[in-house]
Amino acid sequence: MEKKLTTKRCRLLNKQKSLILQIMKRSLILSILFFSITAFSFSQKISINKGKVSLYEALKEIKKETNVDFFYSDKELNVDRVVLANFTNTDVVEIVSKLVGKMYNVQKTEDGILLITPLYTNNFQNEITVTGIITDNFNTPLPGVTVLVKGTKQGATSDIDGNYTINAGKESTLVYSYIGFKTQEVAINGKTTINVTLQPEVKELEEVVITGILQRKKESFTGAIKSVKKEELKAVGNLNVIQSLKTIDPSFIIQESNTLGSNPNRLPDIEVRGKTSISTDNLRDEFGANPNQPLFILDGFETSLRTIIDLDMNRVESITILKDASSTALYGAKAANGVIVVETVKPVAGKLQITYNSDLRIEMPDLSDYNLMNSTQKLEYEKLSGLWNAPYDGDVLGQFKLDKQYNATLAEIKRGVDTYWLNEPVRVGSTLGHSLYASGGSEAITFGVGINYKDLKGVMIGSNRETWGANFNLTYRKNKLNITNSLYISGYDANESPYGSFSNFAKANPYFRKTDANGNPTKYLDINGFYKTSYVNPLYNATLNTLDNSNKIQLTNNLRAIWKLNNKFRIQSNLQLTKANTTSENFLPPEHTDFIDTDISERGKYSNQRLENFSYKLNVMASYASVINEKHSFTSNLRAEAEETNNERLGVTAVGFPVGTNGNPAFAFSYQPDSKPSTAQSKYRRINLLTSVNYDFDKTLLFDATYRIDGSTVFGSNEKYSPFWAVGAGINLHNALNMDPEKVSLLKLRGNVGSTGNQGFGNLSSVSIYGFTQDTNIFGQGTDLLTLANPNLKWQNTLNTSIGLDAVLFQNKVTATLNAFKKKTDPLVVRIDLPSSTGVFGYPINTGYMDTKGIEAIVRVSPIYKPQEQIVWTLGFTTSAIKSEYGGFNNTLKSLNDAAEVSQSLLRYRDGFSPDDLWAVESLGIDPANGSEVFLTAEGLPTYEYHSENEKVMGNGRPTMEGIISSNLRLKNFTFGVNLRYRFGGDIMNTALFNKVENISRDQRIYNQDVRALTDRWINPGDISTFKSIAQFNTTPISSRFIQEENVIIGESINFGYEFRDQQWISQLGLNRLRLNAYMNEIFRISSVKTERGINYPFARAISFSLNAYF
């Protein structure tokens, strides 16, 4: 609902004064324009035919025609009011009487002046002053609401905080009206305070659910959606919309990446309502996306996750998450994982409005999960693990050398060398972002111009992400036509840290010194030349001029035309053109330790990769809405769309650089030997036809139906088209049962079922594809069969069933949304390797199904709810629980399971089990007698032997429940919010225990490890310990010992806000409002599992501030 923040000029007086003389006096001054009398005549009859004009225009016209002049007070007479000025041969006085209405007396004076005075008189004795606050149904104060005493022109408007004051008779009735809201009447009955909550007005094509494609009447919509406004997003955090969204809706989950941590350039894995696909990497082609990722829509067009993450948060007007069939069927083939619809701020007509936002973010590395040895512990560990013992007894000379080195190391430790390497590559990253937006214009032409810039600095030194953007919107409205053009130019420049992987710092031994005597990092870590070149100093490479940069520039133009034929029918067309260029550059100088063993002519490596993208999308939609007998309301839409996407990639690599070079490829010795330029081109086209009908009966019974047919080059030759559908129904129980609106203002039960597709797989083809072979011979080049066709491949279809309940109770004090859903994807598309004699590998087949069930709830309760005093305290609770199950595979995915076993993955594809189940052999622990692990066979017998056949489900990676507990307090201009994420019941594999406590090989002993490798491992017979003998180096397979239940509470967002307004200094600065926010994100984390997090890039805790100024 758009609200105009400009205060309407009020022409109505607070106090009525009926003394004509006074009016005359004032009018003499005010209406001086009309006071020149040049002619005079009685009983004049005239004809005017001006149609709809303002009263002022009408009177002016009459004056022109008759030379009659007028006396009135423009405080009492609204001359801007539009009147119908069509009269034929009518007396002037009669015309004017009709024009001004029955509330005025029109009197002709002797000198030919028409005196216009109000008819009524007021009883001053009965008048009292009424005050109050006017809010909307979200408790937001509504400024500019017109308050009128019924039957009079006596009125007032609410101020920016929704407060109003009016004088009225004790027994009179107040009328509250505001554009887009239902007009409400309240009898005064002697009360002096009247607070009013205005309900939004439901009109055809107005109060809508934003689906990105069609607009749906909110009240009659049967789908499960979550709409989030800009203010809510900004209240949680200021990093990006994705991060804020996860705090607001429980079905929106961002998978934490233990390896990539808080790398600003990381692209997160996102799920809405669980998975629908098997996400093996070989299922997608190069330009495909994660098949479990939701679809992102920006201003009506599909976009990438990258674009959404880089989007300036201040440009966002609202975000809608579409979760179930009723809403996602609109997007057909790609919507199985839900749809995230982002709408940006649209320019508003009126005077120039300028908004400035500034965001400051400070990120600090969170290293608290690291539990590494100090130098004394490390040496002790090395001794116990036998690193300092000669390989065989009697090797006296060998032992002597080892003892000597041991003592030298010990001497360094005694000297106090205890380097804390983890601090070396990290910093406190500070980010400053600016965003400026101006909009304005007349009713016919409105414009909006914005620019934004942000430099996000990560916690590892040198890693950053600079994003920038500019947008220009222009809207032209004339009669029935509305044309909008939006141009966006945006880009980023991202650098990875020259320090490389954080894990190298966790590996470095604390008893080594960082630098030589001069303070320069040495190339190798060593004491007395013992390790020679085998131990690289992780700091060394950072001193070189390495480069790992990618940058992008993207240009998007959206052109939209809406043609409203009448109130019921309209046609809309959109055209989007997008062009983007991405360049990635990588340079490793020849001095880099990667090239220690490389031939001198190949030291140093430069690679450059360019990705070009062009796409166009065009759609046309016709909408028809009508109401029959005031009870039957229909909306229907028909929409056709065509789109094409072109991707082109070219990459080259050059090697062999002189020492000290800057990485300019001109200095390279040659291309990389035996390589060729890497390249890929693709062109996708899609078309679809969508029809959708919506019906509601008396705002009580609701019905939705959507049908969409998708055609795509993605489909194989036999199945180019694929249909999708959804039907939904709902009932507004509060209307049907005539519930007391004081107690139940909304109680809606809804349900829907439908099918959606999943094409995040890239171009799976049902035609055989050939490619050129690498070698040539005397006959020239050859072509080779790359993929064998599967002409019968069916596309993944997800049958989505969802039911839900929305409730608003006790006048907004309690709001609740409950959803339950079931998604069945049948069949799945999986690429598998067939038995090798078939010669067919990575073959897409249809097999099995995946069944996901879940519930989610969002409940908000306000124990203190005084919006009129601006004191509201709301407690929120969101939760989601999801369960998935595979079925129907039989043994078709054996090759995937075998591969998973080899790569030590815990996931298996087995009928009746969940995609999140963690498979491992059950362990009985460590035998105190010999320090070896004892496993349990499938028959339940203990054994020292590990056999993968004994593996069973030892945990489930998906939390039993996950959600947010929040508390939000508004106290006048001050807001305070806490959002805590809880997650419990999920199991994780503790990689720190597996890799850095237990599975330390002989060669890895020289690197630093988790301190538990020293303290918790078996040393002597009889030791009761969790981890195998400190002197055993055989590879430990994954067993149940490493799977732990993780219960965690995260301080996801704690925020404070204060808004300055009405203060004098604010207006002196030329400001309308000024808002300050402070946030703490991911500030703490309490977990039941102690493991290293952020292996290649540490996690960050963030404190941020944002400033919003409205001019």
Added chain:
Amino acid sequence: MKKYLKNIIGILGCILIVSCSDYLDVQPEDKYLEEDVFSSETGIQTALNGIYSNMTSNNTYGSNLTMSTVDVLGQRYNLVSDRDAFHYYAIYDYENTGVKTTFDKIWTGLYTNILNINNFIQGIETYKENISDEKRRLLKGEAIALRAMHHLDLLRLYGPIYSVNAEDKSIPYYTEAKAELNPLLSATEVITKILADLTTAEELLENDPVREFGKVAIFQDDDDDSGYNGTDFYRFRNLRLNYYAVKALQARANLYAGNKEAALTVSKAVIEEASKWFEWTPPQKIISAGGNPDRTFSSEVLFAMQNIDLYNNHKNLFASALNDNSILAPEDSRLNNEIFENNQNDYRYNPIWALPAVGEKQYKTCFKFADVSDNRKEFRFRQPLIRISEMYYIAAETETDPAIALTYLNTVRFNRGLVNLEVGVNIPNEILKEYQKEFYGEGQLFFYYKRNNFTSIPNGSSPTGNITMGKDQYVVPLPLSESDFRQ
């Protein structure tokens, strides 16, 4: 209003119906669809050439089935140390991870190419209008014969010892390009299919230009009447599985299956007809060719591959610069005293085996696949797969009259610089010696041992003594990528 609606729906509908199908017909730009490949004769030619090109992969004929793995199984090389790269192959440790991987690669590589061949055969039939009938017969014949050859080598490696367990389940045989698993067939069934394919191929290759014009059959500027002029693709028939090579494969397969009569007939036919085109390589091209000796006797090769990696493989496997653990080199005294019987006149001896001029090696290393100085030599990069001498050996082995048999052997010996054998020699033993000398780096020796089911063969890793052979050594187990699905 209704009029508007109708018009609009009508327009939308028309746009969609008319343009959708065309709009969605997008060809990938960086790949070729099957129909594009087979849309022209050139495309069909490149598809067949792709099959030959795939054969040069080190996983299959490029190295494993010729120079390295299979020859190691034939105890060609001294791999006594467990640090030697091929040690575990030489002791037939088929459970060793590296060994397993290699045999998986051979299996997978051959079958992948079989899929390729089958897709080609289907394609050339489906799009037969794009190529003349005569050419189609030629190309299809080659492809079917290649299919038989691939299956024969799979059978020889993974199949049972034919002379003992011919009814044992061996390998699957594929004649269609589809994503379906075929059952394991008995060795006799496989041989039947191989021979059937070879017969079909022989018929299709009836008019192979090699029979009329020899191996370099047609020149571009020839105004001959063969119908193939104007393209190089039908020249160099010795680089293609030509008519004679198909016949030679028939002889090889028949002998492997114990069909001695058939083997004799076919091998004699090849000797009679092909000798004029595949003449013996004269000694001056071997011994006195300076820096350009033709060490593979290329003129005698019925079917060779052009392998761009040939000299790299030599560097990586045989070059004297390699360290002792990486090089494939025979036990020196076995090579000199046993195999070549110190016969310095044998063209296969000194030109191919030599003590390194530089370096520390005290034993002879193999130069058979070493590069020559003149890079314009036609025989460069040619890797022999079937040579005419094998036909003489097969004829000698299957000929019941020892005198005639001896003439076959002596013909080869004469052209290798050796004196004639006298009547009364142990002919099978002489044939064995010939296999040992003739097929270095060509993989045939192991199959010879296996065919004859020798229970003991000379131990390549020791100067004296034998190694006991049996089912466990001769029969390579099916790789896990296959056997896993067959339980």
